[in-house]
Amino acid sequence: MSAQGTRKPLGIVSAAAVMAVFVGLLWILEFADEASGGRLDTYGISPRDPAEVPDIFTAPFLHASAEHLSANSIPLFVLGVIAAIRGLGKFFAASVIIIFVSGTGVWLTAPTGTVTLGASGLVFGYFGYVLLRGFADRRPSDIVVGVIVAILYGSILWGVLPVDPAVSWQGHLFGLAGGIGAAFMLRDRRPRELR
Numbered sequence: 496m497s498a499q500g501t502r503k504p505l506g507i508v509s510a511a512a513v514m515a516v517f518v519g520l521l522w523i524l525e526f527a528d529e530a531s532g533g534r535l536d537t538y539g540i541s542p543r544d545p546a547e548v549p550d551i552f553t554a555p556f557l558h559a560s561a562e563h564l565s566a567n568s569i570p571l572f573v574l575g576v577i578a579a580i581r582g583l584g585k586f587f588a589a590s591v592i593i594i595f596v597s598g599t600g601v602w603l604t605a606p607t608g609t610v611t612l613g614a615s616g617l618v619f620g621y622f623g624y625v626l627l628r629g630f631a632d633r634r635p636s637d638i639v640v641g642v643i644v645a646i647l648y649g650s651i652l653w654g655v656l657p658v659d660p661a662v663s664w665q666g667h668l669f670g671l672a673g674g675i676g677a678a679f680m681l682r683d684r685r686p687r688e689l690r
Contacts, residue, residue: 504582505579505581509579510576510579513575513579514572514579518571521558521571524556525564528558536557538557539610539611539612540602542603542605542607542609543607551599554598554601554613555594555598555612555616555617557612559612559613564613567613567618570648571621574618574621574622574648577621578621578625581628589620589677589678592620592681593616593621593670594617596670596676597619597669597672598666600666601663601669605665609663615666615667616666616667618670620673620674621674622674623671623677626641626644626675627674627679628678628682629641630678631681652671
């Protein structure tokens with residue numbers, strides 16, 4: 496017997512629509528930030544300042560420049576679509592976990608006097624999530640997707656190394672950790688099929 500859940504996959508078209516709206520929102524925020532002379536950038540994460548804790552949840556939606564957002568937009572869209580295909584509930588839960596883990600890691604470990612913002616923590620988080628979701632769910636099709644994602648995007652793992660002081664390797668590393676954690680925290684707990 497097999498147990499089927501009531502949750503249905505979102506589908507690639509719906510997942511792409513969700514991510515198009517999300518990336519579009521990031522661009523609207525960036526245009527508003529540039530029009531205001533960068534005032535929204537103050538909502539990035541300043542480490543170890545208790546007043547900055549709420550900025551853990553605003554920083555992923557803001558970018559230092561249009562070039563910064565351009566660098567994040569395509570991988571965010573592609574990996575986000577793959578992450579969202581299994582359903583909006585899991586996608587939003589995974590996103591919250593990734594944002595919290597990435598932002599908290601930055602808040603705890605980033606150098607004093609820095610401000611960290613941008614969606615790259617989500618990019619690395621979605622990468623880790625789709626990479627290991629198939630193993631966590633024991634779903635062969637998602638394992639294949641994870642292998643393909645590893646082949647296409649595996650080179651981003653260099654971003655977790657502290658090689659460029661202008662890049663938040665902390666956000667990348669903790670975003671990846673958040674995505675891996677989300678894959679296991681949100682795994683399907685269906686009974687295995689008996690044969």
